[in-house]
Amino acid sequence: MDAIRSFGIIAFKKSKDVESVLLRILAWSKASRVPVHFHPVLKNRLPRGVSVGKTESAFLAESHALLSIGGDGTFLSAIHMSKFSGKPVVGLNLGGLGFLTDVGAENLEEALTEIAAGRYTSVSRMSLEASVVRNGKKIMTLRALNDVFLNRFDSPKLTSIEAWHGDNFITQFHCDGVIVATPSGSTAYSLAAGGPIVEPGVRAFLLTPICPHSLSQRPLILPCDRPIRFVMRQKNAKALLSADGLESLPLENGDEVRIDFGGDQTNLIQLSSRSFFDLLRTKLEWGKNYKWGDNRE
Numbered sequence: 001m002d003a004i005r006s007f008g009i010i011a012f013k014k015s016k017d018v019e020s021v022l023l024r025i026l027a028w029s030k031a032s033r034v035p036v037h038f039h040p041v042l043k044n045r046l047p048r049g050v051s052v053g054k055t056e057s058a059f060l061a062e063s064h065a066l067l068s069i070g071g072d073g074t075f076l077s078a079i080h081m082s083k084f085s086g087k088p089v090v091g092l093n094l095g096g097l098g099f100l101t102d103v104g105a106e107n108l109e110e111a112l113t114e115i116a117a118g119r120y121t122s123v124s125r126m127s128l129e130a131s132v133v134r135n136g137k138k139i140m141t142l143r144a145l146n147d148v149f150l151n152r153f154d155s156p157k158l159t160s161i162e163a164w165h166g167d168n169f170i171t172q173f174h175c176d177g178v179i180v181a182t183p184s185g186s187t188a189y190s191l192a193a194g195g196p197i198v199e200p201g202v203r204a205f206l207l208t209p210i211c212p213h214s215l216s217q218r219p220l221i222l223p224c225d226r227p228i229r230f231v232m233r234q235k236n237a238k239a240l241l242s243a244d245g246l247e248s249l250p251l252e253n254g255d256e257v258r259i260d261f262g263g264d265q266t267n268l269i270q271l272s273s274r275s276f277f278d279l280l281r282t283k284l285e286w287g288k289n290y291k292w293g294d295n296r297e
Contacts, residue, residue, distance in 0.1 A: 003118040004088065006035040008053075008063025010078050011042060013070045017094050021069055021105060022046060028109045034116045037062045056081065063087070065115070065269070071095015072188070076145060076244045079265070084127060084143050090115060090269035097283045099187045102270050111271055123270045125184045126203055126224065129262035130243060134255050142243035146185030148259055150230060150251065151177030151210060153240045158213055160233040166226030172233065175212040180205050180228055180259050187283075189245075195219045199276050205259070224261040231256050 009025060011018050022038075022045065029036040037051045039059050046052065053059025060081065065088035068078040075091040082089070091101030092108060103111040114120060128144040142148065152159045161178055163170040181190035183198040186206055191197060195208035196219060205228055208219040222228065232239060232255045241257055242248040251257070280286055 001118045001120055001122060004034070004116045005064040006037060006062065007112070007116075008037050008039065008059055008066045009042065009069065010039045010066060010074060010081070011069035012074055012077070013094065014045075015094075017105070018069055019045065021092065021094070021108065024108055025067075025112070026050065028112055032113060032116065034112070035062075060087070065090065067092060067112075068101070069094055070101075071098055072100045072146075073245070075100045077246060079145050080143070080244065080246050084145075084262075084265060086265070086267045088122070088267045088269050090120075090271075097187070099279065099283060100184070100268070102272055114271060115269060121270045122266050123200075123268040124264045124266045125200055125268060126182050127262035127265050128180065128182060128205075128243070129260045130180075130241065131258045131260070132241060132249060132251070132255060133258065134252065140249050142241070142247050142249070143262055144185075144243035145182065145265060146188050146244050147179050147181035147190060148241070148243050148257075149177055149179040149189060149210070150232075150239050150241050150257060153238055155238040157234070157238075159239050161239075162231040162233055163207070164229040164231075165222050170207075170220070171217065173209050173212055173217060174214065175209045175217070177210040177239065178230065179208040179210060181208065182206070187280075190219075193219075196221065197280070203261070228259045229256060230259075 040053050043052045066078045068074040068091045078089050092103045093101035128148050130142045130148045132140045158174050161173045179190045183200045183202045186198040190206050190208045193208045193210050195206050203224050205222045205224050209217050232251050232253050235253050239251045240248050241251055
């Protein structure tokens with residue numbers, strides 16, 4: 001892979017762990033002579049003389065690759081910040097589960113050295129593109145790496161949502177909302193709502209209703225060669241469309257939301273050779289404390 005000429009550092013969490021990591025990155029940069037630039041939000045958390053972007057645009061322009069420090073939320077923020085442009089992104093996990101973040105704090109310097117030298121793999125993940133049509137006009141388009149969801153807010157009432165896959169009518173959901181996730185997002189909000197876990201290499205939409213009124217309305221896995229369409233059918237609907245929980249738009253009765261395959265993101269940096277199932281066993285503790293019998297088959 002291409003060597004990385006400079007790193008842009010992004011962190012939002014305020015903790016001593018983050019402060020320690022920032023100082024370690026500065027020391028590594030000085031020793032390796034690989035420039036690092038910091039997001040403007042970090043201006044008051046760094047020593048004087050450190051390269052901090054005057055604006056977010058300037059920060060992105062100076063950075064060949066982005067390093068997010070935190071959890072999956074910070075990683076997704078980095079992807080959205082770069083406008084899905086293909087700028088390489090790697091995550092340092094200081095959060096919780098960390099399905100997207102590949103580097104641990106214990107091997108930070110080694111990881112940066114390997115990445116700077118081009119000794120890494122670029123992982124491909126599918127994305128989503130959600131368009132909102134109101135009164136016959138497209139008013140907004142959002143992108144997502146993990147999921148797009150429609151969810152009620154500021155009201156205890158159920159929301160009525162018609163769902164279509166291409167030209168095929170699925171059903172009218174009476175629920176708190178619906179989630180359309182990518183396989184990458186199958187271990188996020190969709191999983192919490194009862195959706196399936198899907199290997200990230202699969203190209204599919206995961207449609208998961210949130211607290212449906214009917215127990216017969218279950219999650220669906222659908223091919224992504226046709227769009228999923230939702231139409232709001234609640235007169236007093238107070239629903240919010242959100243992409244990765246970062247960009248959002250309030251919806252009105254009659255709004256149509258169309259979700260398409262948004263192309264592949266091939267810019268996720270990966271160092272470890274662990275499989276997706278290694279990750280699941282580690283993060284979800286599959287098989288923990290399980291003891292095989294003497295007659296193992």
